[in-house]
Amino acid sequence: MAEAAETEILRRMARGDGRPGAPEPALRVLGTAIARAAETELGLPVTLGQLDLGAATLADLPERLEERALMALIEAPDGRLGLAVLSPGLVAAVIEMQTTGRLSAADPAVRRPTRTDAVLCVPWIERVLRETDAMVEEGDGWNEWEAEYRYSSTIDDPRLLALLLDDQRYRIIRAVLTLGSGGAREGTLFLAMPEPAARQTGPGAAHVAATHAAAWEADLQAAVLGGTAEIGAVLARVERPLSEVLALAPGALIRLPSDALARVRVEGKGGRFLSHAKLGQYRGYLALRLSGGEVSSIVAQGDFALARAKAVETEDEEAEDKPAPAGAVAAG
Known part of the structure; x- marks a missing residue:
């Protein structure tokens, strides 16, 4: 008994959130939703290997993300923003299935995701969110899932999160996926959504729109003032x-x-x-x-x-006549 209790404490410390682990409804709902989305959109067998639930502040989010991952903002109907992140291995698998229809024997070289990668991955992200919504609405027992988040845009620098997301606590979902029938490939899906209490008191859509407008204005000003003008x-x-x-x-x-x-x-x-x-x-x-x-x-x-x-x-005698x-x- 003492050894089992010690093991559970170490697991909580490793997660850093003090929670006993992912509840059974969360494992069942998200695992089924991801598998359905992968089969429908990609024709790819996917199983959920591990699911971790936790919490983090906005300042902690960049440290939780893998390097060179594909980062996508997801948005609720009222304008509140969350984050969906696909690891390089998961991005490579999605693209391979859409371009060649099969997975290569080994993981391809890790590279920075491109806009084309985002276009190819967005339908699968959308399908995962919709499938999870549908299962929760059918009463599958996972009451902590926040429904109706949809893809908004992609970003290529984690430092932009501090400008685009509200400064509050976020609910973290990290799913480790086994890709392909042989299980030789692995990828990670990372979701971050504002906690319910923060959603009720958050600034909402008006603040998000103002933040987007300010960032766009700053980028435009930098681009214009950095140009050249002929006079x-x-x-x-x-x-x-x-x-x-x-x-x-x-x-x-x-x-x-x-x-x-x-x-x-x-x-x-x-x-x-x-x-x-x-x-x-x-x-x-x-x-x-x-x-x-x-x-x-x-x-x-x-x-x-x-x-x-x-x-x-110029002397006149050197000029051409x-x-x-x-x-x-x-x-x-």
């Missing part, structure tokens, strides 16, 4: 008869308006007008001082920008 400075544009344009040669003078240096036109891609500017020098470089009033709606930080373009002096192309000539 050009035009001293002036003048029109001349085609005969004069064809007669242009190195050393020819083109008269510019008297205010050209003080009214330089700053343009974006495609000739879109951005601002006027004054041409000058700054620390040995040609520089443009933008007109603050005109660019206040374009430039958010200050009204002064430097267009560093080192002046290049070629006529300019027909059309308007821009001096700039």
